Amino acid sequence: MGSIALVNGTIYTSFSPFRKSGGVLIYNGLYKIIGNNDKIINFAKKEKIEIVDLKNKFVIPGFIDAHMHLDELGEFIKGINLKEINSINQLCNYISREKDKFKTWIFGHGWDQEKFIEKRWPNHHDIDNCSSDKPLFFSRIDLHSALINQNAINILKNINQKLYGIEKFPDGSPTGIIKEEAFEELRKVLRESRNIDEQKEILELAQNELFANGVTSIGFMSVDEKTLTSLMELMSENKLKIRISAYLKPEIMKKSREIKNNDILAIKGIKLFADGSFGSRTALLSYPYDDDPTNHGYEAMSKEDLLENCMRAKELNLKTAIHAIGDKGIDNVIWVYERCGKRNRIEHASLIRDDQFPKIAKIEPFVVVQPHFIISDYWIINRVGKERSTWVYPFKTLINYGINVAFSTDSPVEPINPFFTIDSAVNRGKNQNIELFKYTQHETFSILEAYNAYTNNSSLAIDRNDIGKIEIGKKGDLIILDKDPMEDYFYNKVLITIINGDIVYKSPDQDLIH
Template identity: 45%
Template sequence: MRALVNGVIYVSFNPVKRVSGLVIANDRVVFAGEGEVARKIAEMADGEVVDLKGKFVMPAFFDSHLHLDELGMSLEMVDLRGVKSIEELVNKLRSSKAKIIFGFGWDQDELGRWPTRDDLDGIDRPVFIYRKCFHVAVANSKMLELLNLKPSEDFDESTGLIKEKALEEARKVINEKVLSVDDYAHYILRAQDHLLNLGVHSVDFMSVNEKALKALFELERERKLRLNVFAYLNPELLDKLESLGLGKFEGRRLVIAGVKLFTDGSLGARTALLSEPYSDDPSTSGQLVADKNYLVSVIERAKSLGLDVAIHAIGDKALDVALDAFEETEFAGRIEHASVVRDDQLERIKDLGIRLSVQPHFIISDWWVVERVGEERAKWVYRFKTLSKYAELGFSTDAPIEPADPWLTVDAAVNRGKSKVKLYELTKGEALSMDEALHFYTYGSASVSLARDIGKLEPGFKAEYIVLDRDPLKLAFS
């Protein structure tokens, strides 16, 4: 048993509730109240008393959508974020000592054009680089020989540009030919250390493939998981679950929570599906990755196994498709991103009981979004204040697509890129208060993930907390 005393302890942020004492037993909160009472409880049980010396305690962060394997891998990839020219990009890649070079984070709008296989062919090793959204990649000729992709509308062999469905095929080849289960375990542990150091104790691990799942079970069995991991599997794994008669699994740290599906791509690559053409490229409205019939079939299978369903929908038309599928199956699932949401979709989200996982730092990264969708549609973009009135809202980073540091996300939610991005002036009314942002990043994310015993420090909840030198409700961002 352990008691925390002599500090300010935030039990919850909605409502804001503070106490001066907390007692923890068997990794759960058993008392939240006066510090002297907490001290006496611990002393009576011959437990430990921790003097906070005036510091602040709050529930640990819960990231409701990220990719543990890719985050861990990105920590060992060539970081191409902020690169401003093709020459700089190639030079950074060439400096890598890896036999197969992986990179991530480039943005064609910052580079001035899309990188190509020809640009990368000056490097004498296989090269594979993800755009910052991880929905587009470029490979050089040596890597394309390994991938052996079939020609398709999503794969331009002449430029080495790979997107959406072709990119999924490329990932499968990399998974089968390049990475082992031990590699996945290594990357998951790298990501875990990174997140714990940032105050993130719980995550929804999205798009889990078979090797990553095996690695998770291995780490759970060996008691190496220190994060609470809620795994959302690729739909291809449903066959194996059904054949084994398995559904939702709940271990000490690992939960097999659901299935992850896609309806579209990203705004940055102009593959997010919009109801009207892109304002800066009227030749396209985006791309439908999976139609309603497919979504319905997977949702029904997931339901029969007791699994949750999370559907990626960034564009407003993609959101229509996802909502249609949830309505037809009478399933109250969750939407990932909900980046562009029309007014007429709000009541429908509420009526269907949809939960939303959103990424506030997209506001900063998508600095070009007003040009992409135009000023009229910009009012529908990243409208977190409005969305919170219609649905349970959870915060996430989609790491490694955005930095895993939760305070950067909180800053983006509260300040919306003030003085940094054009979207701020058009949507400043969507800014959240600090207590709202912290609620959505703790109990809000837990609720979206159907984890009702995480995200607060009330009796009965898991004792997932962080200690801060400053009052989290009074933090100021530059």
């Protein structure tokens, strides 16, 4: 727990209500003095605490990403970045360039068939010749589908050929596209090939990326046993600095009894799935997809199974977070929480009918949304049609019903940079000419609403009421920025990140602390 004094700056201490000051002092990890520079300087000199002249720079509470995947972000950093690919032909170029750095599996993330000039999904024939003798796993941007090569198809055949989500050619042979159940099973095999030290390396890579982007706390979703062990080892080695609220995979929820929560790592709940994603056409809808009229999506778990897991978690004093993107998936979640209890979480809630808002309000959930989906899902009107497009990503309507809306990136699905998320919430793709803006501009957030959702509201969603604002007695988590976040946010830069009064990141070109 560190101590530091910051003076001569603009410090946004809270976004709801809106408050700011000129200085702040963190003492033994907690906010001790706010506002009076002379009082701060006198106390700091007496206690021999470092005094930082902010030189008119700007400070806000650390960003809290309420739903992301620390392990998958690390895999994305270590793997092959496919987010900029716009052609199937480019896949082999990327594989050939980087395949030798992989020991066992070749893996990468981020492709989106909607961007491909070929206007089709890739298949294993597109990559078999360039992926040599190693199995390959390329996750789609939504983390609900993957492209695999023939070697990986052979591995999957040995697991279970009847899993949901193994796409087939007309002759019945696998195409190399896997979704949902098949995706999860093969990804599990990939991860089991990795030892604990490799897993710890991946987690540290992700942690460092979060610090560089001003993220000080996270809701870490779908934590498996190997990752939980890795986090505990990093904690014992004093290498885990990011504040984590962990949501376990349901099969290991009883592990929560064996682990004592602390200031940095706390098990807060479990993560379940009601459906899939729009990108893979597996989000569960009441009416079929406009661009796939025979398809209503995928029910990942029945509402009875969701309820059973929710009740088991409740007995362990854990909250439940349920992924639900389509409106039918949300119907199932409402049914579950009407029986399991209030103050649980709904993840994504991407398409909500008008009749569902009052029902959601009654169960008082935390709804954790990803505003940057608006940018990535630029094709969404093709999926759901113009009439239903007014139901998509209804952030403002949710808060108008008194529902706590928290922000996140679902990283590595979306960029971890919080300012991209802020822009998406405030402008809803207007600057990127996203067609959805025409139908949903009434759902835009004000700048204060956006920052509040990313700080205080997210702190409540991850069950941490000791962070999210710069207030006396709360944890000393903040970031120093080079520009005013109220005016110039899209290209803002994080200069310094502080957690518990300790500096965990300094930009190489900052001139405040040496």
